Every structure is written in C-alpha cells, then in structure tokens.
Amino acid sequence: MSPSRPSALLLLLAAVGVGVGVGAESANSLSVIEASRLLALDAEIVRGLRAYLEEEEERRQREEAEGDPESHTPEHPWIPAPLASIRRYIHEFDAVTEGHVGANFEPGGNEGVPSADPLRTLVIARRLGRDWPALRDAHFRNNMSWQGVVEAVEAAEARLGVAGGREEVAGGTALSLMRLHHVYNLHAHHLAQGSPAPLEDGARARRRSAAMPLLRASDLSAVGVKAMEQEMYGRAAEWFQAARDAEENEAEQESPQSASKSDTFRRQMDLLLHISTSLHDLLLTRRGFTGQTGIFPEQLSQISLMQQKESDVTPPDLEKLGKDDPMSASTTPRDELTFSKLCRGHRFLTPLEESRLKCRTDTRGSPYLALMPARVEELSLDPLILAFRDVLSPRQIEEVKDLARPMLEQAATAIGLNSGTISVRSSHTAWLRDDTHATVRSVSAKVAALTGLDVEDDVGGEALQVNLYGAAGHYIPHHDFVGAHYKAWEMQPPDGRTLALHPLGDRIATFMFYMNDVEEGGRTVFPRARVGVEPRKGSAVFWWNLLPTGMSDFRTLHGACPVIRGTKWVSNKWIKHHPQLHRRPCPVI
Structure with a gap:
C-alpha cells in the first residue's frame, strides 16, 4: 500500500467499521x-x-x-x-x-x-x-x-x-488532540486517563489504571484515524494500541452480552495497528527519515515505539537532517522538528551564544520612558529578537480584552479563510483601531516609544490585532511579512498587485503582547533563530521581519505552540516599512 494514497486508506478504515464519519469540515x-x-x-x-x-x-x-x-391509559401508555x-x-x-x-x-x-x-x-x-x-x-x-x-x-x-x-465536531477536536500528542510527545495512555502531561526523561506511562479513564476506546481510535489521514503513521499506531488497551479495561466492567462487540473492536484495532506500523516502516524504507511529522526515525518492526518515544525526550541531533536553509521561504522538516522541540522547552543555543545575550533597563531613546525605563531581555542577536517585561498594566490588558470580546471572529490567514485555514491557525481574532478607545491609543503609544517607529493606524502601522487561543490553539510556523519586495521585484514576471495592496510597504517589524499567563503550553518559538518565548502576562516580544535592505528575513520563521491547558490571549501590532525611512534608514552601500 502506498503511503501517499490516504483515500484508499480511508476506504479500508470504513470497511473495518471504524467511525470515520467526519467530513471535510472536521x-x-x-x-x-x-x-x-x-x-x-x-x-x-x-x-x-x-x-x-x-x-x-x-x-x-x-x-x-x-x-x-398501572395508572396510565392504554391510549397513552407510560414508557420509562x-x-x-x-x-x-x-x-x-x-x-x-x-x-x-x-x-x-x-x-x-x-x-x-x-x-x-x-x-x-x-x-x-x-x-x-x-x-x-x-x-x-x-x-x-x-x-x-x-x-x-x-x-x-x-x-x-x-x-x-x-x-x-x-459527528464532525468530534473530528475537529480529535485533530487538535493529535497535534498536541505529536508536538509535545505526549503519551496516549496518559491522555486516556485525562493527563496531558509531557513525557519526562525516564518516565514510563501506565498502560492500565484503576481510575475511570477520561477518554473511551472509541475516542482514542478516532484520534488514530485522524493521524492516519495526516500520514502520521507512527503516532497513529500509538493511538490504536491505546484504544485496544482501553477496550480491554472497559470490557472488564461491561456485561457478558457486550463481549462479542468488544472482541470485534479489539480485532479492528489489531488490524489498524498492523496497517499503521507497516505503512510507517514502508515510508522509511522508501524515503528514509527526514524529520517527517508523526514518523519515528527507526522502523517500528525493529525498535519498539515506546523505545523511540522515550529517546525522543533527549535533545535532537539535527545534523542527521542535513544543513539548515535560513533562506527557505517554505517550512522544512528540520523547521518542524525544531519547532516541536522548542515547544517542549528544549534549548538549542550554545553556552557561548547565551553568554552574549544581555538583560538591561533601557529608555530606548524616548522621553516617554525616561522616568520608567523598559526592562529589555535579548533573546537573539541575529536576527534581533527582544523581550520587554511588564509593559502593559493589568487594567490596560483587561480593557483591551473587554473591547475585543464582542468582535472576536474565526481567524483567517494571509491566504484567506477556508476549510484548511484552521489547520494553519486555530484562534479567534478582533481588530482594534486607535480611535476605538483611549486604551488602544495608549498601547500604540507604548509600542512607538519602545521601538522608535511610527505605528499610527494607516500611517505607520496596522490596527491592533487581538487573538484568543483556546484548547490546542496554535499557529504553525510562518512569516509575518507578505513578501512584497520579493514578489514585486524578484519574481518573474513581477507581482505588481502585491505592491498595490500594500502602499505602505511590507511589515517591517512585529510587536506582540502577552495578555495572560497560559496555564501550560502556548510558547512562541523561532525554529531558525533557535529560541522560544514563554507567554507572560504584561510582557511583549519584538522582532524585525525585514532586513535593513528591505528584503525579507526568512530567519524570522515563527509559530505559536499549541495550548495544552487554559487559554492564551495575545495582541499584535504590525509595523509598515515605508513610513520608517528616516527611523530605520537603508544602509549605505
């Protein structure tokens, strides 16, 4: 069976009776x-x-x-x-x-x-x-x-x-759980018991528990089906094994009349476990391991899934995936692997690189900050990524949230809102202009003081974008720039429409505020810069999307890690290129 033919796979899943009934909307x-x-x-x-x-x-x-x-009449019998x-x-x-x-x-x-x-x-x-x-x-x-x-x-x-x-609502959440499982290297048996805790070094998951499991065997198999649809065969095998184990636990508590149904389900899980394992090993045989999502480095028939899963908690050897390409406009398997590792809290910078990073108080050259300098933390020097601590007050944060709540809508991306958009980004978004409220204007003034840039709506920046991420809310690795320079001047033929759509130029920089403490998960990570940022209420992070020449800086690839527990509120101020001519001038050639 070819790993690139998921449609045939879905027919097989339907044939064995696994509930695939989650259409495109799922x-x-x-x-x-x-x-x-x-x-x-x-x-x-x-x-x-x-x-x-x-x-x-x-x-x-x-x-x-x-x-x-027998008080009910024959015409209207009472049936309990x-x-x-x-x-x-x-x-x-x-x-x-x-x-x-x-x-x-x-x-x-x-x-x-x-x-x-x-x-x-x-x-x-x-x-x-x-x-x-x-x-x-x-x-x-x-x-x-x-x-x-x-x-x-x-x-x-x-x-x-x-x-x-x-039925499709269950399919959507199954996809979210599958993504959490993969990015954080969670254990399906832990998840079945209601614990999304990451698998720590040396930790072994309990396969059986006397406690009532949160997820049923049918819930676990549904996630496995989703993983198969996404060609994440290694992860799917784990879900099918967990579903089989859960069915054994459930069968012990059910009546003898349910034994036949339980046996049928276990046989189905055995078949799907065999199929997912075979597809996993076949893919490795044909393509080798290049960091594919949901695939383990070694064949499951030779090294068990559990052994490979436990070894995955150690820092990765990225050299096995070849050299990094910081100028790639698209996300590579290396980027995806680094993204997942950073989401789990792994550190990639060498001690020498970390020793060059400084924390300081800084007025940023602004009279606005003279009496209360900003607390600045350097996260990366090249590309430059800065964290600012305690830049928004609790009152400002709550007022921005209150203003945004009635306006929250399903988030779209630069490619628009369609059936695949939520696989890219899962959040609700509202846009607040400076004239919405005095608090929004004060937020823009704070950004201007901290960056030294012109950020006024329709003059130097875009409206404040407020995002609410919920369960498994995420944004896959992406760039904030629209590639105006690249598309307009380097493509053949040039894309003049891009310039027309962005008269103020591309997004030269991003300033992002964190508006709550996330219970677990939700980091912002930069795979190519090899750094991650923990969401901390009142703090912010700033980076340049464009090089001083105005060219796109592909090293600023970044993404929002899935939220494990709780919710995540952030707001972004995107700053435009052309109005900053005298504030960040082009270098002399």
Whole structure:
C-alpha cells in the first residue's frame, strides 16, 4: 500500500467499521468560544436529565404509595426512559467538568472551564455528536415528560447556535488532540486517563489504571484515524494500541452480552495497528527519515515505539537532517522538528551564544520612558529578537480584552479563510483601531516609544490585532511579512498587485503582547533563530521581519505552540516599512 494514497486508506478504515464519519469540515479545530458553547449545551442537557430523574423518582414513590403502578391509559401508555443510561450520561458529565461548571454556566469569558481543555472538549464533542442523539432517540414520544426534556434541549441549541448530533465536531477536536500528542510527545495512555502531561526523561506511562479513564476506546481510535489521514503513521499506531488497551479495561466492567462487540473492536484495532506500523516502516524504507511529522526515525518492526518515544525526550541531533536553509521561504522538516522541540522547552543555543545575550533597563531613546525605563531581555542577536517585561498594566490588558470580546471572529490567514485555514491557525481574532478607545491609543503609544517607529493606524502601522487561543490553539510556523519586495521585484514576471495592496510597504517589524499567563503550553518559538518565548502576562516580544535592505528575513520563521491547558490571549501590532525611512534608514552601500 502506498503511503501517499490516504483515500484508499480511508476506504479500508470504513470497511473495518471504524467511525470515520467526519467530513471535510472536521479538519478544523474547535476554538475556545465554540467549545464553550458545546459545553453550555451539554450542561443544559444534564440539567434537563437531572430534573427528569427527580420527576421519575417522585412518580415511582407516588405510585408505590397509591399501590397503582398501572395508572396510565392504554391510549397513552407510560414508557420509562432507560434510567441507567441517563445516570451514566450525568455521571460522565460530572467527571469531565470536575465541579468547574455551575448551574448557571453560560459561555463567554470563562477561561478556566473544561472547554479550555482539549481532552475534555473531545469528550464533550463525542457526547453531543453520538451519545446524546442515541439517548434522545431511544425513548418513545408518548413519554410526555421526556418530550419536555428534548424540546428544552432543542431550544438551548437554537439559543447557543450549536446542535448535538453533528459527528464532525468530534473530528475537529480529535485533530487538535493529535497535534498536541505529536508536538509535545505526549503519551496516549496518559491522555486516556485525562493527563496531558509531557513525557519526562525516564518516565514510563501506565498502560492500565484503576481510575475511570477520561477518554473511551472509541475516542482514542478516532484520534488514530485522524493521524492516519495526516500520514502520521507512527503516532497513529500509538493511538490504536491505546484504544485496544482501553477496550480491554472497559470490557472488564461491561456485561457478558457486550463481549462479542468488544472482541470485534479489539480485532479492528489489531488490524489498524498492523496497517499503521507497516505503512510507517514502508515510508522509511522508501524515503528514509527526514524529520517527517508523526514518523519515528527507526522502523517500528525493529525498535519498539515506546523505545523511540522515550529517546525522543533527549535533545535532537539535527545534523542527521542535513544543513539548515535560513533562506527557505517554505517550512522544512528540520523547521518542524525544531519547532516541536522548542515547544517542549528544549534549548538549542550554545553556552557561548547565551553568554552574549544581555538583560538591561533601557529608555530606548524616548522621553516617554525616561522616568520608567523598559526592562529589555535579548533573546537573539541575529536576527534581533527582544523581550520587554511588564509593559502593559493589568487594567490596560483587561480593557483591551473587554473591547475585543464582542468582535472576536474565526481567524483567517494571509491566504484567506477556508476549510484548511484552521489547520494553519486555530484562534479567534478582533481588530482594534486607535480611535476605538483611549486604551488602544495608549498601547500604540507604548509600542512607538519602545521601538522608535511610527505605528499610527494607516500611517505607520496596522490596527491592533487581538487573538484568543483556546484548547490546542496554535499557529504553525510562518512569516509575518507578505513578501512584497520579493514578489514585486524578484519574481518573474513581477507581482505588481502585491505592491498595490500594500502602499505602505511590507511589515517591517512585529510587536506582540502577552495578555495572560497560559496555564501550560502556548510558547512562541523561532525554529531558525533557535529560541522560544514563554507567554507572560504584561510582557511583549519584538522582532524585525525585514532586513535593513528591505528584503525579507526568512530567519524570522515563527509559530505559536499549541495550548495544552487554559487559554492564551495575545495582541499584535504590525509595523509598515515605508513610513520608517528616516527611523530605520537603508544602509549605505
């Protein structure tokens, strides 16, 4: 089977009965806002189910007291809902939310709820995509009390703008979890237990646990299918193994009548495990290891997945991947590997390189900072990347968030918003102009003072872009410049349209603020500069996107690591080239 024929693979997955039913829309990850709405809908369902159980208990006690359990007429027989299924649905919700969701929960602004956790978001998406429709449709319409529950849920769906019974929502979160698993070298068995903690040096994952797992075997297999679709065969093999182990745990707690179904599922996982392992080794045989995403360096038939996974926590030998190409406009496998390692906290700079980096207080040549100099930390000297500490006050941060919240929309990239965009960037974005509020103007004034550049809207800079990243929110490695000089003057024929679209020139520099402390994950990393930045509330990072000549600096490739826990708020000020002629003049040739 060819590793480059995923369509044939999907037909095989469908043939063995694995739930592939996640269409093209499932390629998108769920944002924190969408996840919050799903959580609110699930909370509404559970509220209705609790009320239904109370009503049923009161009815049972009343009938026992009256001694007449057959009180319903033949025309309208009372048919009880399977109360055990309802209790299981409520019990799982309690386990998933762990007390974070109150009776009056509504989405929007709650950064600590389980909707900001990709593991729990996946469970909630599966519950709404499969479990609730099965529970809803299992009851008869003559049960008027149950019909009241269903109608209340339908009203909540309309109010929140989301609906249960959509399989694609689970597919989106499966993709997010797959990305987290790969970038941070997480262990599928840890994830099944609800712990997204990275695999540390010498740590071994527990394959069995007496605790109730957070993810079901079907959840784990769904992530494996997503990994297969992305040709991440090594990672897929781990998910299928975890799914098989989880099914064994679940089978021990199920009735004997479910044994046949459990055996079928395990045979399916054995087949998929064999297929993913074979495809992994076949790819290595044909192409060798060049840092492909989701592929281990050695064949799984020779060195076990666990052995290779544990060795992956050590600093990488990038020399095996060939020389770096800092002038490449596209992302290379070496860039992807370095990106993942930096996201995990690995350090690539040599002691000599680090010894040349300084921390200092600096007025930046601005009277604005004379009485309170900025705290500057050098992260890289070439290309120059600077971190500024405590440049925004808590009040400014909260005001910017409050202004942005009503305007947040699904983020698009420079190539537009389409079915593949969220695979590139998963966040919600709002744009705030200087005339929006005095706080926005003060933020722009701070950027101007710290950089010495003209950043006024439509004069020297763009409007302030505010981004909210939720569960597994990320931005793959990219450049901030649009390549105006390159596309306009070096391409044949020249791209004059690019110049027309950017009359103020390309983005000469980026100034990015961190507006909250991320619970875990969410670093900004520069694979070619070999440095990473931890998000710290009130701090900022600055870098030049263009060389002094005005040419694109491809070494500024950077990306946002996926958020493991919590949410991430950032805001960007992009500064244009032409208005800085006398502030950053071209070098004398």
